[in-house]
Amino acid sequence: MDLQTEVLIIGGGATGAGISRDLALRGIPSLLVEKGDFTSGASGRNQGLLHSGARYAVNDPEAARECISENRILRRIAPHCIEDTGGLFVSLPEDGHEYRADFIRACAAAGIDTTPLSPGEALAMEPKLNPLVIGAVGVPDGAIDPFTLVVENVRDAEARGARFLLHTEVTDLICKDQRISGARVRDRVTGEEFAITASRIINATGAWANEILGLAGLSMGIALSKGSMLITNTRLSERVINRCRPPASGDIIVPNDTVSILGTTSLRAEDLESHEVTPEEVSFLVDELSRMIPAIKGERFTRAYAGIRPLVQSEQTHDDRDISRGFTLIDHQSRDGLEGLITITGGKLITYRLMAEKTVDFICERMGLDVPCLTHLQPLPGAGRGHTFQDRLLRLRHQTPAFRRELLCDCELVPRETVDAILREGKVRELQDILHRTRLAKGTCQGGFCVYRLLGVLNERRKEEGLGSSNRILTGFLEERWKGIRPVLWGTSLKEEELIESIYKGLFNLAPEATAPNEGGIP
């Protein structure tokens, strides 16, 4: 089944999804391929921070201006993906007052509103702050849900004719006379290979940019920087808490729904799949961030994870924080003489829309079209719909009693009906796709109970379709879960782990070699 489109987008992160929507709003047909699920890369592995730009105000004023401008746009077009928490930059005795003064001036220059706060005011707003705090500054930071943001872009683009293929990887680029004419792709679930004909290809694969460029014998300078994060079991603060000092590791705490996300580290990564969080990184984050909120020392952590940032290199530098967090648009026609290929990489989650706008502006120019960008004006489709914990509770209350009573996940209140609806839609291919689209496995037990129940729901469908059982889904999930939970196993989370191991290895005697191969995954 060969396909044809005008623009082929590679990569289903925020940038790719944003480009897809921007093209759709300007009436240009596109097809997006993603080798995993949406937000499998850095878009899904970040701190969920809606930057005000204040973090960059002193060191990178241009990035700061981009951030605050996009911050205001996203509040308008995607209010349902954002929790407007506000943010604080707190100074501790060892930070002194000097940086704080520079910081306030730099924010003003970048157009970021600040509210200077006394220690007493800061502690009244955030009682868990270190009582030794010497001052704080309020900024318009917030929390953002990247997955919803991406899915909303996709939903809007799809309604306007854009197409998407998940679990589909590009295996080759097809070139003719120094011009791109399409790509060969492979469905990673079925193994089926086919070609997609396209006039232009946008490489929006983030840290994977060189994997795609390599197919055309090209490359670019990208430094891979691993950032590790920890998720707490409770929400530590109402606002985003930043350390008021030059950007360093372990200086941001972002509230996220009922939990908080602590971050980050910045370590040079050798390979794209190096997502391992080491015990040293965990100890560093706990020690460093407990300076701002001492209760972190005794907090229970549900999971650790890491993302790979693609930092575009312009010159040799030793500290990855010195490399600009700005984005880069490369036209491979002028750079390498290969017509029709564009790479967009670098940047931050919060600038995804701007990156898409610049990319599509460039394409329009090349195509000789004069169509203005609309993405900064047109709200996303679900913009009227709340997504906070409170909204979820309200929705649950409105569901019929039978659904309310059959919750697959008791921690995060996920009714079976939610999963049934996703399965009926027929777009999910793997267990992780379902977990992405619900809050299953995101609570305290990290899926220890609900994934067994979810497997039962899947097996009921497999039985109807005459398929065999698939415990590979369960053992695969437990192995994947392990990556996130292993770094934080002490205290209460170690107790929980004894429970989970006793169930799956003890009571259920599960072992991966004892299970039959997965016959096609999700029915």
Added chain:
Amino acid sequence: MKRWDLIVIGTGLAGLTAARTAVEMGAKVLVIGRGMGSLALFGNSIDVLGAIPPGADMETGVADWIAAHPDHPYARMGWPGISEALGAFRELFSPPYTFAPAGKGNSLIPTGAGTMRPTYLLPVTMTAGAGASAADTLIIGLRGFKDFQGDTVSLHLQCRGVNLSLPRYGLEGLSALALARLMDEAPFREGLGEAIRSQMAGERRIGLPAVLGLKAPADVLGTLETITRAKVFEIPMLPPSIPGTRVFHRFREFLIEKGATFLLGNPAISADLKGGLCEGITLQNPPLLTPYRAERYILATGRFLGGGLQADTEKISEPLFRLPVSQPESRGQWFRERFFQPEAHPVHRAGIVTDQELRPIDTRGRIILKNVRVAGSILAHHSMIEEHSHEGIAIATGYLAARRALAS
């Protein structure tokens, strides 16, 4: 202040076994615990050593295991001691609700994940599971009861499975405990039996989630077998565990009947240690702190889940007697890279090291507390989860600890 012959700390299977053994020897016993312990979570059948192949001789199997694992808790008593302790356990459960091997040695029983687990002593409600086969078995799921997914089991066993809907009882969202209590009511189990019979297609065995009653499981089994004219068996499932709760209730009933004192819910928070002896322990009973004294003590507080062991970011400790814990050198070594691998994660082998008589010893082999014995999963040098030895270790060491304590 009352002085006891023995205080048992911990109400899991090890602590209960120790208390019961001591009571039978005529001792005045105080049993204290936080709650029902791991029995209420995972207690189902009695696993002794999963490595012994089904049908093989247990005595030889255990002897071979001890030869290869000389530090293992089983090396303290060998098969003769294990078997004596298991015999005593079986005596506690008189007909019709009894425990016995399904054949010679270990047998395999189906679990809630559709896998087979090796186990040794089965309650009468699980015996028929040992012979389940694709051809003659029907698995019954209960629609809306989410902790047992019947289709997962039947697909894996490649047998027929049916999900029964019992709208009259509003099963959606019911807990295992609520279901078990419904089963204790004759009209409910008779109705269920009729519903199962209407779905049968010649099957001779019927597997159900392990919720066949709390008070009279043998009666539930009898009713269902009479109506369906098939062998009925329970399948272990996600916690909480009803069969384990039955075991807990039986021990508690026995201990109270024999005059032991049973204190649940108040944790022991500190111990008074002097000159190599424990002189007393303190229970937290807010707002009071109550001291209790005895001649002897048995520590059976379990592992991390039970609170017997605690882990901070640096090391593992035993919070009550501050006993040294044998453990890997650093946190980085507690767990292996993959969740599933042939060897247990090193942290699971951590625990308290004892002499032959289960007294805690230091690294030079010196006894730390002469009147304290240690029993159950808190002991070092086993990996009960992978070994499928949880109940066997609890019963054998709980029994031995009490016998040795009272002999001194």
